[in-house]
Amino acid sequence: MTGTESRHDLHGTVVGRLAALAADTRAGGLPGELRTDVARRVLDVLGNSLAAQNQPSARAVTEVARGWAGAAAASGIGTGERFPAATAALVNGTLAHSMDSDDTHLPSVLHPSASVVPAALAVGEATGASGAAVLDAAGVGIEIAVRLGMGGYDEELGNSEFFERGQHATSICGAVGSAAAAAMLYGLDAEGIADAMGIAASFGAGLLEANRTGGTVKRAHCGWAAHSGVTAAEFARAGLTGPPTVIEGRFGFLHAFCGDRADTAKVLDRLGEHWELPGIFFKPYPCNHFTHAGIDAARMLLRDGLDPAEIVKIELGVPKPVLRTIAEPPAAKAAPESGYHAAFSGPFTVARAFLGGSGLGVGHADFTDESAKDPRTLELARLVTSHSDDRCDEIYPHQFPAVLRVRTRDGAWHEARVDHNRGGPANPLSDDELIMKFDLNVEDRLSPESARAVARGALGLPAAESLDTLMAAVRG
Incomplete structure (x- = not known):
């Protein structure tokens, strides 16, 4: 909602503070180094997605998406087609996670970019947003997703409570982060962004049994999270609302998923002062x-x-x-x-x-x-x-x-x-290595010249007027 009438008191609530960060960042922008970091993540997501074109999960989800009617507003990566924004987010989020080559936040053990970036790209393309605006929205969405994941991390246990319970925190928290990113790009105010997150908290889902015994459904988790986030933002824009205590409430997000081990304070720790974003690990290898x-x-x-x-x-x-x-x-x-x-x-x-x-x-x-x-x-x-x-x-x-x-x-x-994983802050991938990973991902999809143009376009998003050129190049 973009109106001024207040529907509920968000003062002091967790979702209210997260929404305020989103609104403030939309107004003032991310610091330059964070925009650059998110641009690297966009490049990584695009490469991982193009590499996944022939995966069973990608074929199945794209086939279903083609049967869904709606305005052709955003690109399905590698499909040669355009879909409604939420549908494009579903297709592209599935692609982004299908090769198990997406980035990882520790210690929450989340893969945040695979859901949030497709949601931001879809809405950014549909609304004609600038590259900087898309990076700002994706950066905030990623930050929110991993902070929610940290709310489920138990230091005494030494593991994520989501993970202990067999829940895929990536898709569960990713739905809420995707909603924040989509709501920012749809122009919702802080209250509307909070509503979008509050709605998406009811949509987050994902079980990890496929990691143990097989099945390709896990590959669609990030697609469904991105789809849920965009849909939640569209619902909020149309007037649907979410509960103000959706994160910390007795029947709220953290308690429902993590029980008494949930720690709300970790979600808000130094919010707006410290960013988890640049410490998220890139994956050099397409495996767990x-x-x-x-x-x-x-x-x-x-x-x-x-x-x-x-x-x-x-x-x-x-x-x-x-x-x-x-x-x-x-x-x-x-x-x-x-x-x-x-x-x-x-x-x-x-x-x-x-x-x-x-x-x-x-x-x-x-x-x-x-x-x-x-x-x-x-x-x-x-x-x-x-x-x-x-x-x-x-x-x-x-x-x-x-x-x-x-x-x-x-x-x-x-x-x-x-002791230190390659691709993390203590053993980082350079731009050249990240471009090499992208080139390897797309070597059967794009000519070397086209691949380099996409890499330049993704890394140049901070100055791009829109996503049109970049998304046309990866649409196929």
């Missing part, structure tokens, strides 16, 4: 983030001269909470049934890294269904036993560390430990 340190440990041993043909035993140490995702059940992780399952396997990813991998270390070619059946990889994966490591437990979930111990035929043991 818990596997990345093991991949890098294998690469370290290769650089030290280890011959994979001499390996007779591999011990992979990771944080205890990680085991159920990448190591259990052991037989299934040693011989994943598909390329998608392989992306969630510690033994498989370590084996691929030892055999050379592709891309920046391992790449999309390592996670095809054909690669999942590769005899050499499976032979090496069967040598891997996984266990919890005390030092990794101490570091997790501020990093996803790993230690790799390998015994060779001569009886010698070789060890490599990775």
